Amino acid sequence: MNLLSLLLLPLLTAVVLLPLKKEVVIKGIALTGSAFQLFLTLFLYSTYRSERNNGNLQQFLFQEQYNWFPSFGISFHTGVDGISIAMLLLTSFVALAGILVSWNIQKMTKEFYLLLLLLSAGAYGFFISLNLIVLFFFLEIAVIPKYLLIIIWGSGKNVYSANKLAILLIGASALIFVGLTGLYFSLPPAVRSFDLITLSQLQIPSELQRWTFPLLFTGFGIFSALFPFHTWVPDGHSSAPTAGSMFLAGISMKLGGYGCLRIATYLLPDGAKEYANIILILATIAILYGAFATMLQEDLKYINAYSSISHCGFVLLGIGMLTKAAMSGAVMQMVSHGLMTALFFAVIGMIYERTHTRMVSEMGGLMKVTPFITTTFILAGLCSLGLPGLSGFVAEMKIFSGSWQNTGWMHRTLTILSCASIVITAVYILRAIGQTVMGPLKDASYRSFKDASWNEKTAALLLISGILAIGIAPYWLQELIEPGVEVMRLKMGIN
């Protein structure tokens, strides 16, 4: 299967939207396009499975290469392995759900859908690229839609948040860029390349890894809320419109985690080993800090945004642990958190549309009037706190069991500390659920609320099906991810 179709389909959908005027048609086409995209990724998954079952052991499948700027070593090289497929699946689930949830968007409908499609196209392009500069190109493509989504449709202090987000992320890109060019020019001219596969076969000198690794890892880490550069996350997520938050937390933050793993850690294993302790400490701080900060929040969106910092900390923790289980746990956590947080933001959007407030203290007893929405809300919360049977448990369990494989006292301490965060998560999640969902109805006008409409239900069921599919039968995902992680570990030269 040609991977370019994954990138071209959303772009094509966007182009078709351009001349249209009628809102229903616009929504319909955007929905059809992203539904088709979901089928395409599922098809990709099944072809990938059958290729692997037929004994195709290539590291990256479905490779294609198109010349772009040969003199700078840039070609559009595409290819996927299990990890990228997991991320692609996540993207198409969240994208479709996002489009469904924003069905009732009031102003500038066409522009809204165009930007969402562009945002998802960037993510698809990112996950299929095997050339570092092209990958970087797709990483940055997302800046325009993110910024405009928050500026035009956002709420609260959206200008401040949008500027903060754009500038921090461009700063992160600057670090990544310097890391990439440093890597390029420090190699002897004969072997200079931006190609991921070519680079992975080189013996990159440790000296070089020592200074490029922090640049690349910090750069990608900022996208994934690496402490202390996490500050764009709460503001950005809470100011964005519902679908914007879903895309930001569900997809965009995963670009960072993927980059940390695929580029920084995979290409520069010596650097990763050298800096692993610092990563672990920062990740643990993010996990605990995020969890404690969430406890203080009153606004539902802020609750989810801060808990995202905590959950994405687990991704970095898993990567920093450098064991097979922990690293594949990190990828699982990316997928799981993507689905779970998208579901969370979707439900918060649904609640807000009805109550017109996001303050926990101003809500209560919603279970009586909107049972579907509140059940979904509870489910998302339980997934967040790691209830067995849901995806969060599987991912975090995997990371913890991988973490215990490291024996040093520092690893032990950090593992125990981050394990403890689960308790804090339980506290804030249960508190939020209890106050909003249970108890007497806070306001008489709440009685008139309608439960979820068809589009909201579909979106929620879509994401829930993903969460359950991982939670109940994690084996398929593990099978998808582990060969990719295995290759990285082989390169690192640890068992």
Add this chain to the structure above:
Amino acid sequence: MITDFLIQFRSETALTVLILLLLLLKITREVKNETLLQWMQLLLCGVLLLIASGPFEGHLFGSMFIATPLITLEKLILATGFLLICMLHHEWLKAHEHLIEFLILSLSSLLGMFLFISSGHLILLYLSVELITIPIAAMVNFDLEKRRSSEAAMKMILSSAFASGVLLFGLSLIYGTTGTLQLNELPAALQAQPLQIAAFLLVISAFAFKLSVVPFHLWTADVYEGAPVAVAAFLSVLSKGAVTFMLITLLYKVFYPLEAVGYPLLQILSILTVLIGNLFALRQKNLKRFLAFSSIAQMGFILASLSSYTVAGAAASVYFIIIYLFSNLTAFGIVQIVNTQNGKEHLESYRGFYKNNKFLSWALALSLFSLAGIPPTAGFFGKYFLLIAAAAREQYVFVILLALNLMISLYYYLNIIRLVFTKSPEEMETVRISQPAKLALWIGIAGTLLLGFAGNLLEHIQSIMN
């Protein structure tokens, strides 16, 4: 001989004929501006085709005038820019009572640029600099009833005269120490003697004046603000483009024996220019002044790439100029279209612009994103290739400083885009766009979006560079 002349001198001859025709027209009969502009645009397309008719190599007048495929390409770029300016500023030009004079002046300046980038002799270089500058100074004064316009023209002519003096001083020192004025004989004669280094510094300073590189940038913002928008566009794209092209020739073909001096010099100038340009652009309230400072910052990035003294750096600069031409002309064109309609050029007046002007807003947003270097616009590749080229010397602190400057520039570009897309109680009414301007805007948008995918173009530039 005569065929050589006709082939290699074809674009210059065509422009001269055009200028003479316009002069004749001025003294013989009245023509409606509209018709004249239409003919002008048609004839300019002819000139474009003529230039593009083939890359012929050779030299004329005893190597005074040089033609290479690269120079032909550069002329094509400049002429395209000129045509776009004629189309984008259609409304303003149409309404102007001295259209013919304006066209004569601007064509003379373009002719000067052609001779400038083709010059193989220091005297021709100096003469063509004058031919570029003096008409521009007159053009700056073309908002006839505005005092600021005259003031800007005065500033322009004074600072240009000073720059010319500096250039001439440098050239005479070169002649004094080497005994030759031929560009191709110079490298062998340059041995980094102190006096030659002084001459090099003087020449670079004069070029820095023209490129408004910090600390020689002080005239820029005032001139841009006072000048008609069309002239500001002309200055910021065409004149800067031509000077950059010649700077490439000088640095790479003539002064390369002085690389040890040139490298740190260009690096310092580049950082200063990027930083100061950006910091000042942050505080601007007037869109024209804003574009002036942002174009200063852009020049800094070009210098950074040139400082590497690699072919990739030069090729990336030319490629960047092409993208910059499309993006910046689009931005200026929109300022002009709005300004002609309602005289507004303040940033604040663009608040809520999107409501009634969807097409213009997207065009403006795309061009600004391209100037900021955000994908999927071509500006991303333009900007990052400059940075990659600049990194070739492995001075990563320098590259980090440049890359961080991208953050500052992003802030102010986004600021405008925010104003355009946010709501406001007093939104601007729908702005009418004339047909040629609309066509030119579409060309600009196409250039801004598609050039990034034209990998062959960069390869081509690199292959003709040697």
